[in-house]
Amino acid sequence: MSNYRRAFVPGGCxxxxxxxxxxxxxxLVDHIVSLREAVATTRxxxxxxxxxxxxxxxxxxxxxxxxxxDCDFSTRWRLIKGRFAKAxxxxxxxxxxxxxxxxxxxxxxxxWEHLIRDEADYARHVEYCxxxxxxxxxxxxxxxxxxxxxxRDVRAGIFPEDWAGDSEASGDFGEx
Numbered sequence: 001m002s003n004y005r006r007a008f009v010p011g012g013c014x015x016x017x018x019x020x021x022x023x024x025x026x027x028l029v030d031h032i033v034s035l036r037e038a039v040a041t042t043r044x045x046x047x048x049x050x051x052x053x054x055x056x057x058x059x060x061x062x063x064x065x066x067x068x069x070d071c072d073f074s075t076r077w078r079l080i081k082g083r084f085a086k087a088x089x090x091x092x093x094x095x096x097x098x099x100x101x102x103x104x105x106x107x108x109x110x111x112w113e114h115l116i117r118d119e120a121d122y123a124r125h126v127e128y129c130x131x132x133x134x135x136x137x138x139x140x141x142x143x144x145x146x147x148x149x150x151x152r153d154v155r156a157g158i159f160p161e162d163w164a165g166d167s168e169a170s171g172d173f174g175e176x
Contacts, residue, residue, distance in 0.1 A: 007115040008071040013051070015125040017112040018077065019059040021105050022092070026057035029147055031088060035060075038083035046076050051122075052129040055147035056136060061129045063116070073113065081107045131164055141165065 020027055028035055032055060039050075051063040066073060085104040092105035116122045130153075133145035142150055142164045153159045 006074070006113065009115060010071045011066055011068040012071060013063065013065045013116040013122065014073055015114045015116060015129075016062045016064065016073070016077070017059060018062070018081070019108045019111075021108050023058045027088065027106065028055050028060060029057045031084070032147055034087035035080075035084050038080045038087065041083055042076055042079040046072070046079065048073075048076060050149060052126045052153075053149045054129045054132050054145070056132060056138065061132055063122070063125055063129065077111055127164075130159070134164065 035055060047067055049065040051065060053062045054060060064073065064076075085106040088104075088106065090104070094103075094105045097103075098105050114125070116125060130142050130148060130150045133139050133148065134142060139145045141162070142148075143154070143161050150159060150163075154161050154163075
């Protein structure tokens with residue numbers, strides 16, 4: 001049994017990394033509308049604020065703030081993952097364990113979360129979200145990746161459209 005600990009801070013702010021089970025798949029961008037619908041539907045019943053969100057072909061990063069008194073991000077991810085999986089045709093390979101548990105083979109079971117500690121930590125993780133498509137060589141400029149809340153932040157005047165230019169990303173932000 002895994003021995004991991006999660007920080008539960010009501011009304012907290014977290015950075016997340018969530019991965020597909022098969023990291024060579026492109027389901028998240030191939031089915032971006034279904035993913036957006038899963039997030040929107042989940043937010044209706046379990047509100048949270050999206051401070052940053054970037055979707056890559058096989059994983060995503062997000063920064064969320066939960067309402068005061070609420071620290072249940074796990075339920076939100078379970079609902080998002082389940083709703084997204086239900087929207088897809090059943091074509092994935094399934095292990096005997098997943099068959100026995102009546103599980104889909106879309107997502108890795110867990111996710112990685114990091115409680116944001118302060119403004120510098122927050123800024124570093126927002127920037128990591130936005131530069132991630134460059135890190136994975138999907139684009140040469142942040143503004144060219146369509147599946148990112150970067151565009152919302154440009155419209156709001158938080159980031160300039162040419163932020164990061166042609167750049168390399170480095171640092172330890174939850175990916176292995």
